[in-house]
Amino acid sequence: MQQRVLTGDRVTGKLHLGHYLGSLQNRVLLQERHECFVMLADVQALTTHFDRPGLIRDHLRQVALDYLSVGIDPGKSTMFVQSLVPEIAELTVIFSMFVTVNALRHNPTIKAEAAAHGYTDLYYGFLGYPVSQAADIAFCKATLVPVGEDQIPHIEQTRKIVRRFNDLYAPVLVEPQALVGDRLEGLDGTGKMSKSLGNAIALDCTTEELEVKVKRAKTDPSRIRKDDPGHPDVCPVYGYHRSFNPDEAGEIRESCEKGTIGCTACKASIVRALDGLLKPLRERRSRYEGKDAFLDEMLIDGTERARAIAKTTMGEVREAMKIDYFARK
Known part of the structure; x- marks a missing residue:
């Protein structure tokens, strides 16, 4: 049975072998038999790079090039830019109304990432990362989400949020399943391969x-x-x-x-x-480097497809919540 897959990466730099082993190679296989959505997560990149938005802008096309290089096909997978689908932000706000701060503070991934970045006082956006991620998954009713082992708590949080919404209002959203990829240790042997730790091998490495x-x-x-x-x-x-x-x-x-x-x-x-x-x-x-117009058009087309689905989902969400005030019958 065909499933709908949602996956993606924060736009904070070029992708590396850890991404390839943990998720990218699975995405190439999944696009052959499932409906795949691949998100360039620029909003989530702002949770740690809000003071460097120019970096995110610079790396948007670089990440798109990484996707094409591993074999993700824009004719088979919908590649889109997170911030250009405003319905995701709307759904994030709705979810945030019934997710407790304690639940977010006890998320082990949030605690680990806060420690890694040296955060002692958490920013609202950083703490709410799992809520935003739940909206990323739920807007397209994804049934399968390829993730690394460290992201499992986020998927469990998403499942709880979706169940809570369906119980409160109406069963219109879908609980996703995680497809867990392998973890790759960094070159320094201190933890997983990571761009921020400088222990990674980029996919375009000579x-x-x-x-x-x-x-x-x-x-x-x-x-x-x-x-x-x-x-x-x-x-x-x-x-x-x-x-x-x-x-x-x-x-x-x-x-x-x-x-x-x-x-x-x-x-x-x-x-x-x-x-x-x-x-x-x-x-x-190398076939796509320097072809900025092609890359931009690819992302615009994918974003338009993703937004069409997002609008449909938000229509159902508003109807379930009885806040579709002026909907035409």
């Missing part, structure tokens, strides 16, 4: 940049000499072998544990595998 980044990547700290037995499960580089070089991962693991392969050779092997993955992405991206 061979030379890739070599430099992987050369600096953290490995098993217990390996002092080349022939010391290693512990692959604590090494970020082995995680990349497992995810992107499965044909050689077993042999790499065995050699590492025996101390018969050094970190330099191990890193050279994953550079070859990653470069093989990224090369067609770079080539596909």
Whole structure:
């Protein structure tokens, strides 16, 4: 049965291998059999970049290029800009009327992100991020949402908000299911791959940049000499072998544990595998670079399609709430 999929990314910089493993590769598969909506989340980017809106503007087309590079097809997936669908903002306001501050404060993802950004006093928009995300999902009645593991609390919050709305007014909205992707550790080994932490490999990374980044990547700290037995499960580089070089991962693991392969050779092997993955992405991206008019038209068309659905949903929401005051019968 065909499902409706909603996914997207905050427009705060180019996308990276963590996005690819966690969601992007799934989106390419999903668009072949489901109705997919891919959102450039510029409003949510403002929750942490409200003082740098120019950065968001600069990266809008860059993220669109990333989508095209991995194989997201505008003929199969609707790519749209969040802020240009005002019905999402309207639905966010409505949801916020019956979501408690305590529920938001106890959201583990909000707590983790607040700690990461050093926020001790939370901004209203930042605290309300899950409410905004619920509106993103509900406006198109998405049934499936590809997310990383850290986003599961947001999906659960969305399900609760949708249930609450349906119980209060009428069952017009749909509870989504999460499709959880794999997590990729950052090059520094301190947590997930992240643009803000500077431990990421961008999807348009050149061979030379890739070599430099992987050369600096953290490995098993217990390996002092080349022939010391290693512990692959604590090494970020082995995680990349497992995810992107499965044909050689077993042999790499065995050699590492025996101390018969050094970190330099191990890193050279994953550079070859990653470069093989990224090369067609770079080539596909180059076809669209500099074609700003094409990119803009693609996003305008997608946004118009998304807004048409949003208007229909908001009509149903207003009718369910009995606030469709002047609706024509």
